Amino acid sequence: MAEIKMRVCNVCQKEKKDSKFKHENKKTCISCEFRWKTSFLRLLVHDRRLTAQERIASRLGYMGSAFIMLSPYILNYGYIGAITYILGGILLTPQVWIAKQWNLVIININLILGYIIYLL
Ligand SMILES: [Zn+2]
Numbered sequence: 847m848a849e850i851k852m853r854v855c856n857v858c859q860k861e862k863k864d865s866k867f868k869h870e871n872k873k874t875c876i877s878c879e880f881r882w883k884t885s886f887l888r889l890l891v892h893d894r895r896l897t898a899q900e901r902i903a904s905r906l907g908y909m910g911s912a913f914i915m916l917s918p919y920i921l922n923y924g925y926i927g928a929i930t931y932i933l934g935g936i937l938l939t940p941q942v943w944i945a946k947q948w949n950l951v952i953i954n955i956n957l958i959l960g961y962i963i964y965l966l
Contacts, residue, residue, distance in 0.1 A: 857882070903940040910937030914957075931961040 851864045857878035866875045874882070896904065913934030921927030935958040942950035 900944055903944050906937045907941035910934040910939075910941075913937065925965060928961040928965050932958050932965075935961070 852861045853864060853867060853875075854861050855866075855875040855878055856873040858875065860875070862875050866877070868876055868879065872879075911934070913930045917927050917931040917934060919927075920930065935954045939951060939954045939958075942954060
């Protein structure tokens with residue numbers, strides 16, 4: 847008669863059959879291993895999720911990009927082109943500020959200042 851070997855899982859501390867372990871040398875049972883894997887994946891997904899602050903900054907960034915994209919085409923129609931450049935720069939700044947992309951922050955501030963000078 848074949849003897850059923852029992853092993854103790856190092857996570858759930860339960861005594862389980864050999865078949866409940868993936869390999870001979872595994873100390874964690876399959877169900878515990880699976881839970882570890884999913885919780886780790888969940889952690890990664892959670893980490894990648896944007897905070898409320900980042901989400902708002904991202905939306906403002908898209909609006910700012912739209913303004914800046916529009917600006918070159920309307921720059922010849924009075925002051926409106928310069929105003930949309932300045933608005934675009936202001937809306938884009940929080941996104942690059944939160945992302946600590948200081949070179950882009952400097953470019954945005956330069957853009958805002960440049961078009962304020964242009965308006966005056
Ligand atoms: Zn277990």
